Amino acid sequence: MTQSSAQQQQEQPQIEPVFVARQPIFDRAERLWGYELLFRHSAEATSAAFAESSVATSKMVADGFVLAQAGLPPACMLFINFPEALLLDGAAYALPREQCVVEILENVSPTPAVLSACDKLKAAGYVLALDDYFGEADMEPFLALADIVKVDLKGKGRADIEALTRRLSRDGRKLLAEKIEDAETHALVKNLGYALFQGFYFSRPETLSGRKVSGAAASRVKLLSELGKDDYETAALSKIISSDAALSYRLLQFINSAFFSRPFKISSIGQAIAALGQRPLRHWLMAVILSDLSPTPKAKEICANSVQRARLLETLAANSGRSPRPPDSMFLLGLLSRLDALLGMEMARIIAGMPLDDEIADALLGKPNAPRSWLDMASSLEAGEWGKAEHLLGALGLNPQDAARRQAEAQVWTLQTLTSASSSPP
Structure with a gap:
């Protein structure tokens, strides 16, 4: 290693070994609106995201957030999955409310303690999103607090999507269509008035007959x-x-x-x-x-x-x-x-x-x-x-x-x- 290389290595900050995945979220004009962040400390639990509250520390959330936001414009919103333990621990307060969207996971129970924690976050100016929702009755208490509802479209039929969308649209919530896997589904939810879109459709090729590379x-x-x-x-x-x-x-x-x-x-x-x-x-x-x-x-x-x-x-x-x-x-x-x-x-x-x-x-x-x-x-x-x-x-x-x-x-x-x-x- 050359002296200049060694000097560069010393000058650059050491990066914590935190796995971070960023999944893009687009607006109606297919402009980048934000990312959903998924992260996990590589040395800890083997299951996805935060399997145990001991793994899901505020420090890891903060480290992953800082890493993921590097180079992004201030207006780019970052969705972070919060399981019950992190909501109750107040881990979100370590993050800037101007850029952080607190995403309530689908397996979080709306207990009085959890609803109170969410209400305090909302009062403090944080944006709340309800994850993987498709009309589940036990998640209804979160709808009154959610600024954004992420509607899980995977495997859902057109009639069911239309019916749920009509119900959710009555209260003026911002709707995010997630798990969009094809152009037909994207066109459907866009016509239904969804504001935000996420899914494999945005990263897979759209094969057009007769198309060739210029x-x-x-x-x-x-x-x-x-x-x-x-x-x-x-x-x-x-x-x-x-x-x-x-x-x-x-x-x-x-x-x-x-x-x-x-x-x-x-x-x-x-x-x-x-x-x-x-x-x-x-x-x-x-x-x-x-x-x-x-x-x-x-x-x-x-x-x-x-x-x-x-x-x-x-x-x-x-x-x-x-x-x-x-x-x-x-x-x-x-x-x-x-x-x-x-x-x-x-x-x-x-x-x-x-x-x-x-x-x-x-x-x-x-x-x-x-x-x-x-x-x-x-x-x-x-x-x-x-x-x-x-x-x-x-x-x-x-x-x-x-x-x-x-x-x-x-x-x-x-x-x-x-x-x-x-x-x-x-």
């Missing part, structure tokens, strides 16, 4: 795979960047950011390339190229998820000694893994003809192999599927605490990288 997008996708090759030369990277004024500006913004804490300013592309090194430069460029593929809010969320996944897989591969492929290949795997959602097409059509390693290509197509297992592990962490993630981490011989730490570091790196990616010359 020429510009195809060339960028091919460049991504070319950049992922081990033998890609620094001279070629320099040529790509130097020939694009906006790209050059973005690289200089990135290399001179506070993230690196450099004592002097870098003012040329040559200096930037020398300071970063070939591998970090390639990965930065790949992240920037991916971010340029689509400008929509939904696409930006998918891009951020892809870059974070790529960084997580790369650093785990570099430090575990158990990776099935070199770190660069694992970075490429993560980066390309959501191209189908980003471009709205089937993965097979996107990667056809791309110069990809057979094992990486098979993993992207969902075929079972070692890289695919790593990809599934990363996907489970992102979705907050803690039981599945823990099983996969164990099967892959990866340490959960190390994975949690590297996931947090990947989020910080992604934020910094994509901030530079969105910059443009003044």
Whole structure:
């Protein structure tokens, strides 16, 4: 490790090993409105979220919140699941009421003590949301307190959705449709007046007959795979960047950011390339190229998820000694893994003809192999599927605490990288 690298490592704050998953919530215009946060301390209970009150400490809530909100605009609301123990302990008061939505879990009983705790939170200015609701009688007492009702649509028929929506709409509550899995359901609840939307529909590709990748997008996708090759030369990277004024500006913004804490300013592309090194430069460029593929809010969320996944897989591969492929290949795997959602097409059509390693290509197509297992592990962490993630981490011989730490570091790196990616010359 170089002296500057060691100095950077010392200067950067140590990140608690807390698993954090962020699931996006969109408004009617498909703009990002907020996230639902799911988190768990990797060294504690094995079940999802907060299985025991001893695990669900205020400190963990605060740590997870700080990690998840990094780089988000102040108006972005963050939904946090609160089981009964946390509601009674007053853990929400550790969080800012301007940005925190207290989400009452579906298994919380509306006892007098719980209702009193919720009433005090509401009086203190906190927004309350009732989770996974679909007309359950035992949850009715919470409706009088809930500012937002999250309606669980999974497996529900159109007539039932319409009937419940009419009843809930009478009192003017904000309705959030969750577990939306297809375009038809999204259109239904949007027509019914729902304000907010959450579900796999926003991260899955919408396959359109006859659709193909545009020429510009195809060339960028091919460049991504070319950049992922081990033998890609620094001279070629320099040529790509130097020939694009906006790209050059973005690289200089990135290399001179506070993230690196450099004592002097870098003012040329040559200096930037020398300071970063070939591998970090390639990965930065790949992240920037991916971010340029689509400008929509939904696409930006998918891009951020892809870059974070790529960084997580790369650093785990570099430090575990158990990776099935070199770190660069694992970075490429993560980066390309959501191209189908980003471009709205089937993965097979996107990667056809791309110069990809057979094992990486098979993993992207969902075929079972070692890289695919790593990809599934990363996907489970992102979705907050803690039981599945823990099983996969164990099967892959990866340490959960190390994975949690590297996931947090990947989020910080992604934020910094994509901030530079969105910059443009003044």
